[in-house]
Amino acid sequence: RKEVEQDPGPFNVPEGATVAFNCTYSNSASQSFFWYRQDCRKEPKLLMSVYSSGNEDGRFTAQLNRASQYISLLIRDSKLSDSATYLCVVRAYNQGGKLIFGQGTELSVKP
Amino acid sequence: GAVVSQHPSWVICKSGTSVKIECRSLDFQATTMFWYRQFPKQSLMLMATSNEGSKATYEQGVEKDKFLINHASLTLSTLTVTSAHPEDSSFYICSARTATGTRGTDTQYFGPGTRLTVL
Numbered sequence: 001r002k003e004v005e006q007d008p009g010p011f012n013v014p015e016g017a018t019v020a021f022n023c024t025y026s027n028s029a030s031q032s033f034f035w036y037r038q039d040c041r042k043e044p045k046l047l048m049s050v051y052s053s054g055n056e057d058g059r060f061t062a063q064l065n066r067a068s069q070y071i072s073l074l075i076r077d078s079k080l081s082d083s084a085t086y087l088c089v090v091r092a093y094n095q096g097g098k099l100i101f102g103q104g105t106e107l108s109v110k111p
Numbered sequence: 112g113a114v115v116s117q118h119p120s121w122v123i124c125k126s127g128t129s130v131k132i133e134c135r136s137l138d139f140q141a142t143t144m145f146w147y148r149q150f151p152k153q154s155l156m157l158m159a160t161s162n163e164g165s166k167a168t169y170e171q172g173v174e175k176d177k178f179l180i181n182h183a184s185l186t187l188s189t190l191t192v193t194s195a196h197p198e199d200s201s202f203y204i205c206s207a208r209t210a211t212g213t214r215g216t217d218t219q220y221f222g223p224g225t226r227l228t229v230l
Contacts, residue, residue: 043221103154
């Protein structure tokens, strides 16, 4: 079983749509959670950290459910520029604090 | 934000040659650097973690004699792919973690990656 699992997609949505990505992790000792965005042939870039209380950054909302070991990302009013691969990432300090990446969910926003 | 550079950004080489990739933290000191590899349509896989002045720690399944890592200073780490073969063709990304950071916050910065193609 992968440590971090995501639906690989692709998700093809029209502009303005709301889209949700899900992620599960297996290490119950995971302590930090993130969503990264990766554009084609580029390095991943931090989109947002995920906190237990849930957090929002503009059109992006992240949720964490520690009991279910589940993380989500909601994108509202999607833009063409949101097209990218979204990576769910966890960090567990019982693994030396290294980042563990999910395989990513590909999003394509169409006009 | 903090900047991490990688050089070269892409390289094409013949099978059997060795390739060196440099990773530099430009405006901060990185006690820890990470090397990742990403194959098409797959996620980043951690290859090794290197701490300045000590031997790198390799992930399971990564050959330390094939992927040589040197972290000689707080701003430079190098990855050398020795005797490269076509199956080593991949996107190699380094990441540097700042010397000070708060647990729970992300203080890890990624380089732009190096695309290696072995013919």
